[in-house]
Amino acid sequence: MFAVLINPNAFFAARLKDAVRLKVPLLIVLLSGLISGFGAYIIAGVTIEMLREVLPPEAQGIAATVGEIGAFVGAVIVTLLMWVVFAALFFGISWLFKGTGTFKRTLEVVGYGYIPTIFSSIIGAVLIYQFVATAQIPQVTDPAEMAEIVTRWITENPMMWLSSIIGILFMLWSANIWVFGLKHARNLSTRNAVITVAIPVLAYIAYTVWQLGVLS
Amino acid sequence: MMRLIPFLLVLLLVGSVAAQSVEEQKAAIMITSYQVSPEVLMPNDIGTITVTVKNMDPMESVKLTEASILERELKVLSTPYYNIGRLGPAESVELAFTIRAGYSEGIFYPRVVIEAEGAEIIRYQIPVKVDGTVLTLGVNKLPDELYQGERATVELVVGNPRPNTVTGVALSTAAREVIPTEVFLGTLASDDSKSASFNFTPETLGAETLNFAVAFKNGDNAHATTFQVPLTVLASKKSAELILTGIEVESTAGVSVYKITGDINNAGLEAARSVVLKIDEVAGVEPRDPYKSYFVGLLSPDDFSSFELDVKVDGNVTAVPLLIEYKDEEGNPFSLTEQISIESQPTSNSGEFPVSLIAVLVIVAVVIVGMIAYSWKKR
Numbered sequence: 001m002f003a004v005l006i007n008p009n010a011f012f013a014a015r016l017k018d019a020v021r022l023k024v025p026l027l028i029v030l031l032s033g034l035i036s037g038f039g040a041y042i043i044a045g046v047t048i049e050m051l052r053e054v055l056p057p058e059a060q061g062i063a064a065t066v067g068e069i070g071a072f073v074g075a076v077i078v079t080l081l082m083w084v085v086f087a088a089l090f091f092g093i094s095w096l097f098k099g100t101g102t103f104k105r106t107l108e109v110v111g112y113g114y115i116p117t118i119f120s121s122i123i124g125a126v127l128i129y130q131f132v133a134t135a136q137i138p139q140v141t142d143p144a145e146m147a148e149i150v151t152r153w154i155t156e157n158p159m160m161w162l163s164s165i166i167g168i169l170f171m172l173w174s175a176n177i178w179v180f181g182l183k184h185a186r187n188l189s190t191r192n193a194v195i196t197v198a199i200p201v202l203a204y205i206a207y208t209v210w211q212l213g214v215l216s
Numbered sequence: 217m218m219r220l221i222p223f224l225l226v227l228l229l230v231g232s233v234a235a236q237s238v239e240e241q242k243a244a245i246m247i248t249s250y251q252v253s254p255e256v257l258m259p260n261d262i263g264t265i266t267v268t269v270k271n272m273d274p275m276e277s278v279k280l281t282e283a284s285i286l287e288r289e290l291k292v293l294s295t296p297y298y299n300i301g302r303l304g305p306a307e308s309v310e311l312a313f314t315i316r317a318g319y320s321e322g323i324f325y326p327r328v329v330i331e332a333e334g335a336e337i338i339r340y341q342i343p344v345k346v347d348g349t350v351l352t353l354g355v356n357k358l359p360d361e362l363y364q365g366e367r368a369t370v371e372l373v374v375g376n377p378r379p380n381t382v383t384g385v386a387l388s389t390a391a392r393e394v395i396p397t398e399v400f401l402g403t404l405a406s407d408d409s410k411s412a413s414f415n416f417t418p419e420t421l422g423a424e425t426l427n428f429a430v431a432f433k434n435g436d437n438a439h440a441t442t443f444q445v446p447l448t449v450l451a452s453k454k455s456a457e458l459i460l461t462g463i464e465v466e467s468t469a470g471v472s473v474y475k476i477t478g479d480i481n482n483a484g485l486e487a488a489r490s491v492v493l494k495i496d497e498v499a500g501v502e503p504r505d506p507y508k509s510y511f512v513g514l515l516s517p518d519d520f521s522s523f524e525l526d527v528k529v530d531g532n533v534t535a536v537p538l539l540i541e542y543k544d545e546e547g548n549p550f551s552l553t554e555q556i557s558i559e560s561q562p563t564s565n566s567g568e569f570p571v572s573l574i575a576v577l578v579i580v581a582v583v584i585v586g587m588i589a590y591s592w593k594k595r
Binding site for chain 1: 573576577580581584587588590591592594
């Protein structure tokens with residue numbers, strides 16, 4: 001498993017000799033999603049705390065439970081969906097380069113590329129937890145004000161900046177794995193594999209940077 | 217001719233007897249008494265002169281035809297009496313005249329003129345005194361030293377050096393720091409005095425002048441005189457002295473909401489009661505829950521208490537006015553304002569990027585770049 005991180009080319013060359021097995025990639029993506037879900041769980045708790053003045057006391061407990069569990073489950077589902085979306089995008093773009101190979105194989109190699117995101121999710125969750133532990137949670141009554149606060153949290157707080165930048169760095173690492181994975185899974189040249197991966201990944205990075213306020 | 221002399225003598229005798237009889241009748245009315253009110257006028261005062269005219273004849277009535285008063289220095293405001301009527305035997309009538317004193321002081325003698333039918337005109341001079349002396353006001357008791365914020369009793373004495381009694385004497389002041397603002401003393405006899413006490417709580421340091429006014433009435437004439445009491449207010453040596461220490465301003469991530477914490481200390485020699493800390497509401501500064509204000513209560517000398525306040529500020533605000541309100545042992549309210557800077561305070565969630573985080577970022581980046589480079593090298 002460690003080989004996919006340090007020598008993905010050799011790992012996928014060997015892996016493609018066997019039949020498609022999605023069990024391990026699914027577990028990798030699921031693990032990444034569960035860790036991301038923990039971060040979402042914390043953020044949801046903070047959001048509910050901010051709305052303490054608006055919510056009636058009897059509804060606060062239910063809202064906290066539903067919100068936090070909903071955020072956790074939502075993050076897991078979004079991570080799984082993103083796995084499929086990335087695979088579909090790679091599959092579609094590589095089709096333009098006359099790539100061959102099944103979608104399941106693409107899904108498999110993309111799943112392996114989620115290993116670095118496990119690390120980034122852990123680091124991100126720790127940074128979010130650290131941020132929430134030291135932050136003063138304001139009481140807001142206006143949803144617009146809450147949106148403004150969350151936006152400023154993302155764009156102005158060093159912890160959140162660090163979390164996002166680390167996420168980008170690990171995404172580049174994942175992209176590197178995906179390049180070699182797609183090269184073998186879709187029978188692409190290295191150049192075409194780079195282009196295939198670069199388009200969605202750069203779009204994702206651009207969106208993340210825009211979220212940080214750099215491009216806004 | 218010799219026979220005519222005795223006849224002339226008889227005529228003279230008869231005439232003399234007749235003349236004596238008429239003279240007795242002319243002396244039948246007289247002014248038996250008079251009254252000047254007020255007893256002593258002040259310049260420009262209005263007063264009355266009342267004379268009592270009596271018919272001294274026990275048998276015959278007399279008809280009064282005219283009564284008037286004449287004087288150059290005093291202005292007579294009332295008109296003369298005409299056809300007053302008949303005054304029965306031994307009866308009397310009071311006639312009042314209104315006068316106004318001039319601006320000159322001294323004793324004046326207006327002349328009352330009474331005319332009666334068949335009687336000699338009576339002219340009677342009445343002494344009217346005009347004296348401009350006003351009431352005096354002095355300080356009877358005053359502490360040697362006055363301290364800011366400490367209540368002191370100022371006792372004033374009002375004296376009446378006038379030769380007559382004055383009424384409606386009231387002592388008043390417009391000074392905001394003096395209670396009561398007016399003391400009514402009532403009637404003050406000649407050469408008498410009355411005192412009144414005021415509580416004075418100075419709020420400002422340095423020289424200060426308290427202005428008092430004495431109002432009184434001389435008859436129906438209102439008068440007033442003012443009096444100034446120069447004072448020097450010193451800084452209190454014993455009062456509570458509240459100071460803030462250990463101020464920390466912590467920002468809330470994402471919003472301009474700050475939590476101000478610190479200690480409030482009483483470095484004075486007296487207790488501060490009902491101590492309350494609050495954010496003074498000025499433009500761009502808005503106190504926020506849960507601690508819009510913080511109640512400390514009693515703060516004894518050499519004691520301290522922690523506090524915390526929440527405030528939301530606009531982007532351009534760099535300092536927040538922190539208002540401290542307290543009372544002394546006597547319930548006098550005090551307040552002071554401290555400016556808390558929110559600009560230079562280190563905050564745990566500020567927008568600065570700490571060096572330690574940059575180091576972490578660099579390490580992660582190096583590891584990832586190393587991994588990627590290694591994977592391409594192994595390709």
